[in-house]
Amino acid sequence: MCLAIPAEVVALLPDGQAEVVVGGTKQVVSTALLDEVAVGDYVIVHVGFALTRLDPEEAQRTLALMAEWQTGAA
Amino acid sequence: MAGLRFIREFRDPKLAQSLARQIAAEVDPNRTYRFMEFCGGHTHAIARYGIPALLPPNLRMIHGPGCPVCVLPPGRVAQAIAIAEQPNVTLCAYGDVLRVPARKGESLLAAKAQGADVRMVGSALEAVALAEANPQREVVFFAIGFETTTPPTAAAILAAQAKGVRNFSVLCCHVLTPSAIMSILESSEARRWGSAQLDGFVGPAHVSVVIGSRPYEFFAEEYQKPVVIAGFEPLDVLHALLLLVRQVNEGRAAVENQYTRAVTRDGNRKAQALVAQVFELRKTFAWRGLGVLPYSALRIRAGFSEFDAEARFAIPAPEISDHPACECGAILRGHKSPRDCKLFAKACTPETPLGSCMVSSEGACAAYYHYGRFQERSAAVEAEEV
Numbered sequence A: 001m002c003l004a005i006p007a008e009v010v011a012l013l014p015d016g017q018a019e020v021v022v023g024g025t026k027q028v029v030s031t032a033l034l035d036e037v038a039v040g041d042y043v044i045v046h047v048g049f050a051l052t053r054l055d056p057e058e059a060q061r062t063l064a065l066m067a068e069w070q071t072g073a074a
Numbered sequence B: 001m002a003g004l005r006f007i008r009e010f011r012d013p014k015l016a017q018s019l020a021r022q023i024a025a026e027v028d029p030n031r032t033y034r035f036m037e038f039c040g041g042h043t044h045a046i047a048r049y050g051i052p053a054l055l056p057p058n059l060r061m062i063h064g065p066g067c068p069v070c071v072l073p074p075g076r077v078a079q080a081i082a083i084a085e086q087p088n089v090t091l092c093a094y095g096d097v098l099r100v101p102a103r104k105g106e107s108l109l110a111a112k113a114q115g116a117d118v119r120m121v122g123s124a125l126e127a128v129a130l131a132e133a134n135p136q137r138e139v140v141f142f143a144i145g146f147e148t149t150t151p152p153t154a155a156a157i158l159a160a161q162a163k164g165v166r167n168f169s170v171l172c173c174h175v176l177t178p179s180a181i182m183s184i185l186e187s188s189e190a191r192r193w194g195s196a197q198l199d200g201f202v203g204p205a206h207v208s209v210v211i212g213s214r215p216y217e218f219f220a221e222e223y224q225k226p227v228v229i230a231g232f233e234p235l236d237v238l239h240a241l242l243l244l245v246r247q248v249n250e251g252r253a254a255v256e257n258q259y260t261r262a263v264t265r266d267g268n269r270k271a272q273a274l275v276a277q278v279f280e281l282r283k284t285f286a287w288r289g290l291g292v293l294p295y296s297a298l299r300i301r302a303g304f305s306e307f308d309a310e311a312r313f314a315i316p317a318p319e320i321s322d323h324p325a326c327e328c329g330a331i332l333r334g335h336k337s338p339r340d341c342k343l344f345a346k347a348c349t350p351e352t353p354l355g356s357c358m359v360s361s362e363g364a365c366a367a368y369y370h371y372g373r374f375q376e377r378s379a380a381v382e383a384e385e386v
Ligand code: SF4
Pocket: B323, B325, B326, B327, B328, B331, B338, B341, B342, B343, B344, B345, B348, B349, B353, B354, B355, B356, B357, B358, B365
């Protein structure tokens, strides 16, 4: 039930809603919990609501941190 | 493929291997590490990706009570069934909830089979839409879950109010994560066995999206337990475990945030404001497995009482005990594993759940049941400890 997933916003709809895509599947979700959302944003979707926007820069930073150990420096 | 960004890169098997090697290199072989993943989403991810098999034997994962279906007490399910059986009522709930057992043989699904109008919804707003489309019926939404599902319920009540929908109400059973963590740290078992039982927490992903990382600072300081908030992908969990191992090795107990792409210190303020507008703290709430906990759940504020199914139907929740052989309670507190239950995979399976931990794929019993590899490895780890 808590398995919320990252989804891409592909269209903004009237009434505080947006169309999102997850792995090829389209879904309409409410954006009532977000201050602003734009087409191209990635959001976490949970029980029909976008809970937050994902920050692409932070994602890159985390991946870079993780990659530090990849070279076998240990 | 469209929409797989933020997913695939956090499942890279090579990176997972190197993170696992790094954890193995940094653990102190002369001690054990016992980390609780609070959240059912993590329990599910850990099982699904076979994470225990990547970990050194002296690092053990303990499953916490953060599966919303698992902590739902049978009395609340019975209350929902009693409301669903009232004339003219349509009761809506999230899918997993329908299969949670109340008394023997009783569940919302069974009530539906006997003619009650019970519907599965994917969003609280669907229940509001049903009420709008069926003004002659009383539509009740059975709202359960932690801080992730609470803002959607608040938004649904506010939407019903704005649209003047008068035949919509909510049976509010929302619970609070910090209270559950507190109860684990304060439980009589924890006192008896000493708080050394747990060396740290993998903090919830999406609960923390809403409440932020700040509420955990108290636990880190007061109980000297490290907390690392982690995303739900396998690399996130491994990364968080490495950070926890480091904190333990350095003797630190701080809140760290591994899931910075979604979690901030303050969380989602807009969602928090909606929740505060609609809900207030309950003095006490009975949890499955954890007992009655003070200030651990929410109820609908008096100003919204017309949307409160408890006020509208005046049907109280009966007290019902779990199946006598079910170990869900001890499992939810991290003291037992599904393997310790005599009913596991015998009388109790995902098709015929006897306890709530077997219902949702986030429940420890269902996770063990579905992912055999995890099952074997965990059993092996436990055998070593005996
Ligand atoms: S296997 Fe079933 S009966 Fe046993 S603890 Fe898990 S849910 Fe309860």
